[in-house]
Amino acid sequence: MDAVSQLQRQFVEHATSLYREGYLDDQFTQLLKLQDESNPDFVVEVVSLFFEDSEKLLNNLATALQQESIDYKQVDAHVHQFKGSSSSIGAQRVKNVCVVFRNYCDEKNLDGCLVCLEQAKNEYLLVRNKLEALFNLEQQILQAGGSVPMMA
Amino acid sequence: MTTGSSFGSGSLGCKQETGVPDQFPAGLRVLVVDDDVICLKILEQMLRRCSYHVTTCSQATAALNLLRERKGCFDVVLSDVHMPDMDGFKLLELVGLEMDLPVIMMSADGRTNLVLRGIRHGACDYLIKPIREEQLKNIWQHVIRKKWNENKEHEHSGSVDDKDRHKRGGDDNDYASSVNEGGDGILTSHKKKRHNNKEEDDGELETDEPGGSKKARVVWSVELHQQFVTAVNQLGIDKAVPKRILELMNVPGLTRENVASHLQKFRLYLKRLSGVAQQGGGPNSFCGSIDQNPKLASYARFEIQALAASGQIPPQTLVALHAELLGQPTANVGMPVLDHQPLMQPSKCGPVDHVMSYGQTLPSNVTKQVPQPAIEDVHSGLGAWHSNNMVGGYGQLGGQNWHNMLLGMLQSQSHQLQKQSITVQPSRLVVPSQSSNFQAVNNGVPVNQTTGFNNSTVINYAVGQRTERDVENQIGGQSSVSNISVKEMGEKQISFGESVHVLDQGSLRNLGFVGKKSSIPSRFAVYEAAESLTHNLNYGDNNGERRVKQEPNIEFLENSKAGAHRVSQNDLMSVFSD
Numbered sequence: 141m142d143a144v145s146q147l148q149r150q151f152v153e154h155a156t157s158l159y160r161e162g163y164l165d166d167q168f169t170q171l172l173k174l175q176d177e178s179n180p181d182f183v184v185e186v187v188s189l190f191f192e193d194s195e196k197l198l199n200n201l202a203t204a205l206q207q208e209s210i211d212y213k214q215v216d217a218h219v220h221q222f223k224g225s226s227s228s229i230g231a232q233r234v235k236n237v238c239v240v241f242r243n244y245c246d247e248k249n250l251d252g253c254l255v256c257l258e259q260a261k262n263e264y265l266l267v268r269n270k271l272e273a274l275f276n277l278e279q280q281i282l283q284a285g286g287s288v289p290m291m292a
Numbered sequence: 293m294t295t296g297s298s299f300g301s302g303s304l305g306c307k308q309e310t311g312v313p314d315q316f317p318a319g320l321r322v323l324v325v326d327d328d329v330i331c332l333k334i335l336e337q338m339l340r341r342c343s344y345h346v347t348t349c350s351q352a353t354a355a356l357n358l359l360r361e362r363k364g365c366f367d368v369v370l371s372d373v374h375m376p377d378m379d380g381f382k383l384l385e386l387v388g389l390e391m392d393l394p395v396i397m398m399s400a401d402g403r404t405n406l407v408l409r410g411i412r413h414g415a416c417d418y419l420i421k422p423i424r425e426e427q428l429k430n431i432w433q434h435v436i437r438k439k440w441n442e443n444k445e446h447e448h449s450g451s452v453d454d455k456d457r458h459k460r461g462g463d464d465n466d467y468a469s470s471v472n473e474g475g476d477g478i479l480t481s482h483k484k485k486r487h488n489n490k491e492e493d494d495g496e497l498e499t500d501e502p503g504g505s506k507k508a509r510v511v512w513s514v515e516l517h518q519q520f521v522t523a524v525n526q527l528g529i530d531k532a533v534p535k536r537i538l539e540l541m542n543v544p545g546l547t548r549e550n551v552a553s554h555l556q557k558f559r560l561y562l563k564r565l566s567g568v569a570q571q572g573g574g575p576n577s578f579c580g581s582i583d584q585n586p587k588l589a590s591y592a593r594f595e596i597q598a599l600a601a602s603g604q605i606p607p608q609t610l611v612a613l614h615a616e617l618l619g620q621p622t623a624n625v626g627m628p629v630l631d632h633q634p635l636m637q638p639s640k641c642g643p644v645d646h647v648m649s650y651g652q653t654l655p656s657n658v659t660k661q662v663p664q665p666a667i668e669d670v671h672s673g674l675g676a677w678h679s680n681n682m683v684g685g686y687g688q689l690g691g692q693n694w695h696n697m698l699l700g701m702l703q704s705q706s707h708q709l710q711k712q713s714i715t716v717q718p719s720r721l722v723v724p725s726q727s728s729n730f731q732a733v734n735n736g737v738p739v740n741q742t743t744g745f746n747n748s749t750v751i752n753y754a755v756g757q758r759t760e761r762d763v764e765n766q767i768g769g770q771s772s773v774s775n776i777s778v779k780e781m782g783e784k785q786i787s788f789g790e791s792v793h794v795l796d797q798g799s800l801r802n803l804g805f806v807g808k809k810s811s812i813p814s815r816f817a818v819y820e821a822a823e824s825l826t827h828n829l830n831y832g833d834n835n836g837e838r839r840v841k842q843e844p845n846i847e848f849l850e851n852s853k854a855g856a857h858r859v860s861q862n863d864l865m866s867v868f869s870d
Contacts, residue, residue, distance in 0.1 A: 174338060221327075227400055
């Protein structure tokens, strides 16, 4: 099954690059391990939840930072949440931005916060695209009758 | 799953109201509370894979309702710290109080101060997100531990005579029975299990309740405390979390909560030490406490003199002690009783502060960083302190503690003091022994052990790490240390003169007490003379806890709610009272 092998290879390459480039970390691998027969769509479900949650958080952050009088505690709460969820699924780069973001919140540094917000958005979009691509490949493999390679 | 309450895979029905599920740990009933739905989902899956029954809630209030409606249906609660509808710590407290379930906190924020808060509020453990499956596999241990501890308490509850007599809810109750036991004795606490809450200390009147309440108090004996300190030392004060400490200590029946509360106090103690060391502080509080007990004061004087004579106590400490004992407001007291004036240098307020702080709750002095060296000193001091006296109650703040410390110091210090860098650490009288590793002495107060000092009182100082391994009771050449069994006295009095039995662990060692047979005989004489006094020494029930009681009589023991237990605990604990 050439098609399948090819897809599988692509899958592995893609996945590997995600780790290598720091988009994903070991926590993502943990998630993969959690998926089993009783919960076969676990990873996709969790990641979808993450996407939804992230978009909400990013919107909230944008709103909060646009206020005349900014409530940094609130901003910090959102960032904290974002940090928690991104770290839970292994979205490392997003999490890293959140760490820096929180520092700016502590300092009440608006410019810093705005920069971080942009970065967070970008990183989020990047990882989302990459994960979507990965899932796509996975789907294709399965549809072609192949099995999805296990990630180390 | 993400709505208020989702009943996860677990059966809604309660399997058992009591005890542990059948195929423990499989089937452990876990309630997870987290407003982050992603985390919630992940945790649920992880817990399911551990064969646990999982119920998830994304709102704390819903979780609380669920717990209330279905009491006995859950074994353990996992809760996030940051939640919009209720603070995780608040939930933690409520669950602990109302349902007495082990609660494990989680957060992406692992800062020490937060972890400490968690501990203070009674968390069994504190996990830092992202959480891995392996971490969850082990949570069942908290359930078991808690249950065992409660059972143990129930067993003991019947045996103690004066259970009933708790004056104050204090945790410390008693000591008792274990006097002669080795490390285990420590855990015999017949009374309720100590909750981390201070409230218990303050207000409850624990009237026995043998079987009733589940809150038994753990008596932090010298050995236990020593083990604690060792564990904390190994982990590093900043990294020491109750769970690990508990594992390292490996004491059956000891719960994470016990360790957590002890740790909390210990940390406070450390902070106080470092904080106090820098501040002049007012000795007043300590001083006041002694007023009430003239006998103690005079006894203390003897001690001070003895100590002073031995030259082992750093001037500052002595000053503090003295001030304390005499109820003098400042460290500058002239120390009338002391013959050795030079030793008592009135100038330092530092020691006094320490004294005070020791017994008291440390309010603001507490700094976050506890300098290691300070700790060490302290520990050593504590060690000595602890082992030395189990005086019935460390009466009001400080007073008794000091007394105890003095006694302890006398015993041990003769040789040791010189070697230590004596920094007057707030409550720890410098301990002669070279316990450099003291570290966590603060916490717990092993107090229950009384070292027989000339057959008399043994003051248990919180023992930090004892470096000296040979515990020989220097006191009067006695090699045994008697544990003060508070209960014997009826009201938690430390029975001095109880059969002395050696502190095996060398708790004395650390204190520097023992091992030196060459203790100064004359000192002992002092003690002997004062022995009768010591009987009444009630070192306050709380060393520093809020409840300092100022009772006019010398019955320290009465004052101290906890009797021996209190003593130690108070001493150390007072530091911790927060």
